[in-house]
Amino acid sequence: MPNEAKSIIMELEHLSVDFPVKGALPFQKKRRVQAVTDVSLKIESGETFGIVGESGCGKSTIANAMVGMIRPTEGKVIFKGQDLFALERKLFKEARRDMQMIFQDPFSSLNPRFNVYQIISEPMLIRGKSTPEEMKERVIELLRLVGLSDKDLYRHPSDFSGGQRQRIGIARAISLNPDFLICDEPVSALDVSVHAQILNLLMELQEKLQMTYVFISHNLAVVKNLCDHMIVMYLGKVMESGSTKAIYKNPLHPYTNALLTAVLDVDIDNQKERVILEGDIPSPIDPPKGCRFYQRCPMAMMGCKSIAAPLIEVEPGHFVSCHKVNGFPEPYANEENTRPLDPENE
Numbered sequence: 050m051p052n053e054a055k056s057i058i059m060e061l062e063h064l065s066v067d068f069p070v071k072g073a074l075p076f077q078k079k080r081r082v083q084a085v086t087d088v089s090l091k092i093e094s095g096e097t098f099g100i101v102g103e104s105g106c107g108k109s110t111i112a113n114a115m116v117g118m119i120r121p122t123e124g125k126v127i128f129k130g131q132d133l134f135a136l137e138r139k140l141f142k143e144a145r146r147d148m149q150m151i152f153q154d155p156f157s158s159l160n161p162r163f164n165v166y167q168i169i170s171e172p173m174l175i176r177g178k179s180t181p182e183e184m185k186e187r188v189i190e191l192l193r194l195v196g197l198s199d200k201d202l203y204r205h206p207s208d209f210s211g212g213q214r215q216r217i218g219i220a221r222a223i224s225l226n227p228d229f230l231i232c233d234e235p236v237s238a239l240d241v242s243v244h245a246q247i248l249n250l251l252m253e254l255q256e257k258l259q260m261t262y263v264f265i266s267h268n269l270a271v272v273k274n275l276c277d278h279m280i281v282m283y284l285g286k287v288m289e290s291g292s293t294k295a296i297y298k299n300p301l302h303p304y305t306n307a308l309l310t311a312v313l314d315v316d317i318d319n320q321k322e323r324v325i326l327e328g329d330i331p332s333p334i335d336p337p338k339g340c341r342f343y344q345r346c347p348m349a350m351m352g353c354k355s356i357a358a359p360l361i362e363v364e365p366g367h368f369v370s371c372h373k374v375n376g377f378p379e380p381y382a383n384e385e386n387t388r389p390l391d392p393e394n395e
């Protein structure tokens with residue numbers, strides 16, 4: 050976890066989010082999707098914090114809980130030292146204004162009937178503190194900041210390319226001067242040719258406007274270049290966390306290792322043999338009792354099936370949730386539990 054001496058802007062304390070889902074058949078009992086389970090983390094002011102993991106592991110759910118859009122089932126979201134969901138309405142709204150999100154798909158996140166001016170000024174209009182002249186001036190300033198111009202003011206989203214639409218989305222997100230910005234897969238819906246431009250723009254804006262970023266991505270090369278700290282998630286749980294440098298240099302969790310070795314263009318410092326993950330991600334409705342990754346883990350042991358793996362600090366600031374790395378806690382460290390798991394009998 051980040052150094053305590055630096056100021057922490059966002060903290061999650063044992064965050065869990067469940068969603069109720071209807072049974073497949075009428076009269077079947079309602080069940081719960083365990084989207085995020087017991088996630089704790091700290092994000093330092095001014096840093097870029099990465100969240101990585103396969104589709105459905107809970108990345109967007111964490112993002113939505115951080116910005117107050119999803120209420121945690123358990124645990125706390127602490128923004129600038131305040132328990133977000135314990136704030137009274139007015140303070141909650143103020144805190145939410147300081148946190149904004151950029152979404153994956155700039156095609157569906159912008160209202161096609163609005164022009165650029167309406168899209169970008171909407172948050173200012175809702176806040177109700179600016180005159181029309183001030184808003185227009187601010188929108189033009191924002192357009193220039195994101196590499197567009199005042200000529201674009203009255204055009205509609207359909208007049209722009211994907212990369213330009215994402216620039217409009219970014220201008221809207223920063224219109225109220227947030228200090229915490231979540232970028233949820235900000236380039237994955239865009240043409241590869243514009244990825245670098247949008248990422249560079251985000252980095253420039255972070256520097257100019259002193260923002261803290263949460264960067265959600267499945268592109269491990271991008272995370273390596275942009276993020277200071279990161280968590281690797283699997284089926285709602287954190288498998289590994291620490292500085293990006295430490296994790297790329299020495300990936301300890303078999304899942305992190307598999308993710309990293311699967312990406313050929315990522316230059317892992319001590320390149321390991323490629324690990325191919327077999328099998329599907331289990332359902333988050335009924336996740337494994339022990340390590341959530343055990344069914345796909347090439348190193349799984351018998352005890353991994355039923356004994357949960359706590360997240361343990363293995364070197365300063367580098368945490369791993371794996372029995373193979375940490376050993377089974379007492380009283381489970383016996384021969385039966387440490388026997389390799391036989392996938393044939395699973």
Ligand SMILES: Nc1ncnc2c1ncn2[C@@H]1O[C@H](COP(=O)(O)OP(=O)(O)OP(=O)(O)O)[C@@H](O)[C@H]1O
Pocket residue numbers: 068069070082083084102103104105106107108109110111333
């Ligand atoms: N509103 C909801 N109701 C029911 N289940 C949900 C809801 N939102 C998310 N889920 C489930 O919670 C789990 C986590 O979803 P989430 O969107 O956070 O994953 P993600 O890591 O962002 O995935 P992706 O990479 O595909 O965006 C998934 O199993 C998803 O189906």
Ligand SMILES: [Mg+2]
Pocket residue numbers: 108109110233
């Ligand atoms: Mg998502």
